[in-house]
């Protein structure tokens with residue numbers, strides 16, 4: 001049986017998802033193909049009608065379609081509902097099912113690198129779409145308190161209100177001092193990405209045992225991760241989140257649990 005899947009987004013040519021899934025299709029000796037389809041928001045509806053008829057089993061969706069995708073779904077998982085966005089649509093007998101695997105990707109990236117990781121008080125920089133999934137993931141991983149700090153404070157307040165639980169919104173200028181209480185620090189902003197402004201953050205107050213993760217993966221070692229590594233903190237780069245978020249989709253659509261290993265990391269890093 002030939003299985004087809006794709007990633008939809010706009011623009012989409014830069015997406016690394018086809019490399020990941022097609023590598024796994026080849027590793028598992030399957031017959032199938034994973035493509036990238038440029039999909040402007042106005043065409044999402046017609047695309048989602050056409051693809052199941054063409055034999056597609058599901059699609060990943062990325063910017064700017066993650067919220068729209070949720071609205072298009074017939075069935076929404078609890079996870080996608082809490083985050084308010086979907087990155088994975090499966091075509092089922094009951095219509096389109098929307099899930100969100102960014103939480104899985106975030107958590108298993110850190111667990112693979114640091115198996116003993118148990119977040120209790122986590123600091124999260126940023127309050128965009130990625131932050132929403134990460135806050136939900138941190139709560140599910142057992143974090144009792146999340147300090148949420150974003151340049152635009154209202155966006156952080158909205159996130160805290162939408163997701164609920166113990167989230168304390170911290171003003172952006174207080175980001176340095178809030179680190180004193182944390183065992184986990186995550187950068188979900190685009191600061192530090194190649195071509196963007198650097199992230200200005202003093203790590204002096206951060207406990208030496210705190211796990212530091214940056215979701216930026218170009219460069220693989222951001223200034224934040226470098227600074228944290230040099231002072232002895234355990235660090236986790238952002239590439240693994242991209243790789244691990246693909247696991248549940250591949251498992252569901254191609255019926256094989258794939259591995260995130262060095263071969264895959266090297267393949268994607270060289271892309």
Ligand code: ATR
Nearest residue numbers: 126127128129130131150151152155188189190197
């Ligand atoms: P994503 O969906 O990938 O998380 P996003 O929604 O564009 O992307 O979010 C980008 C995040 O980076 C936001 O938290 C944004 O802060 P604002 O809500 O204030 O826009 C943050 N960000 C981007 N540029 C920034 C800058 N120069 N300084 C501080 N934060 C910045």
